[in-house]
Amino acid sequence: MDIVSLSTSVEPLFWKHVTRDISHYFFFAYDWKYNRKHTQILLAMEQKQIIGMMLKYRDRIVQLRGSDQAVKILFHELDLDEVELQVSKKHSPLVLEKYDPTFSTDLMLMTVHSGEEKPQIRHTIVRLDASYAEEIASILREGSPEIWSDVTRQQVVEGMDDQAWVGIKVKDELVSLCSFRVTEWMGHVGRVATHKKYRNRGYATSTVSYAVKNMLQNRSDAIIFVRADNLSAIHVYQNVGFKSYRTYFFMKGKKLAS
Numbered sequence: 001m002d003i004v005s006l007s008t009s010v011e012p013l014f015w016k017h018v019t020r021d022i023s024h025y026f027f028f029a030y031d032w033k034y035n036r037k038h039t040q041i042l043l044a045m046e047q048k049q050i051i052g053m054m055l056k057y058r059d060r061i062v063q064l065r066g067s068d069q070a071v072k073i074l075f076h077e078l079d080l081d082e083v084e085l086q087v088s089k090k091h092s093p094l095v096l097e098k099y100d101p102t103f104s105t106d107l108m109l110m111t112v113h114s115g116e117e118k119p120q121i122r123h124t125i126v127r128l129d130a131s132y133a134e135e136i137a138s139i140l141r142e143g144s145p146e147i148w149s150d151v152t153r154q155q156v157v158e159g160m161d162d163q164a165w166v167g168i169k170v171k172d173e174l175v176s177l178c179s180f181r182v183t184e185w186m187g188h189v190g191r192v193a194t195h196k197k198y199r200n201r202g203y204a205t206s207t208v209s210y211a212v213k214n215m216l217q218n219r220s221d222a223i224i225f226v227r228a229d230n231l232s233a234i235h236v237y238q239n240v241g242f243k244s245y246r247t248y249f250f251m252k253g254k255k256l257a258s
Contacts, residue, residue, distance in 0.1 A: 001044055001045065001051070001069065001073060002044070002045045002046070003042055003044055003045075003073060003074065003077060004042070004045060005041070005042055005043075006032065006040075006042070006043055010045075013043075013045075013048070013049075014032070014041070014043065014050065014053075015029075017050045017053075019185070022185045022186060023109060023111055023221070023223050023246075024065065024109075024246060025053075025065065026186070026188065026223060027055060027063055028041060028053060028055050028065070029183075029185060030183060030188075031055060031057050033183075033184075034183075038057055038058045039055065039056070039057050040055075040056045040057075041053055041054065041056070042054045042077060044066055044067075044070035044073060044074055051066055051067050051069075051070045052064070052065060052066020052067055052069075052070025052073075053065055054074040054075070054077070054078065056078070056080075059080060060080065060082065060083065061083075061084045061085075062078060062080070062083050062085045062086070063085070063086045063087070064085070064086070064087040064088075065087075065088070068091070071087065071088075071091050072094060075095070075098070078098075081254060081255045082252075082254050082255070083099060083252070083253060083255075084250075084251075085250070085251050085253070086248050086250050087248060087249050088248060088249070089106065089247055089248060089249045092249035092251075095249065095251065097256075098255065098256060099251065099253040099254065099256060100253050100254055100255075101252065101253035102252050103146040103147070103251065103253075104249065104250065104251035104252075104253070105146075105227050105228065105229060105251075106227070106228035106229070106249060107225055107227060107228065107247065107249070107250040108225065108226050108227070108228045108234065108244055108245075108246075108248075109223060109224075109225055109244075109245045109246045109247070109248065110223065110225075110234075110238075110242035110243060110244055111222070111223050111243060111245045112212060112216070112221070112222050112223075112240070112242045112243065113221050114219070114221065116243075117212050117213065117240065117241040118209075118239065118240055118241045119210070119212055119213040120205050120206065120239065120240065121206050121209045121210050122205070122206050123168050123202065123203060125166050125168065125206065125207065125210045126166065126167055126169055127164070127166055128165035128167050128174070129165075130157045130160060132167070133153040133154075133156040133160075134156075136153075136167075137151050137155070137156050139175075139176075139177055139193045139194070139195055140156075140193050142193075142195065142196060143194065143195075144193070144227075146252075147252070148193075159190075163179045163180060163181035163190055164179065164180055164181070164211075164214075165177060165178070165179045166179075166180075166211065167207065168206060168207060170198065174195075175195045175203065176193070176194040176195065176198060176203035176204060176207055177191070177192070177193055177207065178190075178191070178192045178204070178207035178210070178211050179191045179211075180214070180215060180222075182214075182215050182218050182219060185219070186215075186220070186221040186222055186223060187211070187212070187214075187215025187221070187222035187223070188222065188223055189208060189211050189212070189215075189222065189223070189224040192204055192208060192224075192233070200232075204236050205236050205239060208224075208236060208237065209240050212240055212241065223245075224237055228247055
C-alpha cells in the first residue's frame with residue numbers, strides 16, 4: 001500500500017472515487033474544490049486504486065474513510081495535538097487509542113432526493129447578512145456548546161461567503177436560523193439552531209424546509225449531518241423528507257501522552 005498526497009497527477013482518480021458516493025465524501029470534494037489552500041488529503045492506494053483517504057483541514061479538522069488497513073495506516077500519519085475528527089463507527093477504537101476525547105458522539109448523515117422533500121414553511125423567513133453575525137454566533141453557541149462553543153462573529157461573517165443564512169425573528173429578535181449551500185454536486189444544510197426559549201414551535205421545520213426547497217430547485221440531492229442522539233432534530237428532518245444514510249463517530253479531543 002502506498003500513501004500519497006493528493007495532487008494534480010492523481011486528481012482524476014480522486015474525483016472518480018469520491019463522485020461514486022458524493023454524500024459519503026462530501027467534505028473531501030468540497031474542501032479540495034473550494035478551500036484547497038487550507039486542505040491536505042492523503043490517499044491510500046493499491047494497484048492504482050484508492051482504498052482509503054484522510055482529509056486534514058486547517059490542521060484541526062480531520063476525516064477518514066476507507067478499508068480497515070487503509071484507515072489504520074493513514075491514521076498513523078496523523079500527528080496533531082488537538083483534533084475534530086470524523087470516522088466510521090467501526091474505527092472509533094483506533095482513534096481512542098491515540099486521542100482523549102473532550103467530547104464525542106455518533107453523527108448521522110441524512111439525505112433527501114428531489115421529489116421526496118416535504119417542505120413545511122409556516123413562518124416568515126428572513127435572509128440574514130453580516131449584521132446578524134453576533135446573534136447567529138450566540139444562538140449557535142447556546143444550541144450546541146459541545147460542538148459550537150468557540151464559534152465567533154468573525155467566523156460567521158467569513159462563512160457567509162459560501163453559504164446562505166436564513167432565520168425567523170420574533171419582535172425583531174432573531175430566534176431561529178439555518179445555513180445552507182448549493183454546490184456543483186448537491187445541496188448541504190450546514191447549521192440549524194433555535195434559541196431555547198423558542199423551541200418546539202416549528203421554527204426549525206420552517207427554516208430547514210426553506211433551505212431544502214431552494215437547494216432542490218437546482219440540485220437532485222441534499223444532505224445534513226445531525227447528532228444521532230438528537231431525536232427531536234432527527235424528527236424535524238425526517239418530516240421534511242430526509243432519511244438516514246450513514247452514521248459516523250465524531251470527537252473533539254487531545255492527543256494522549258506517550
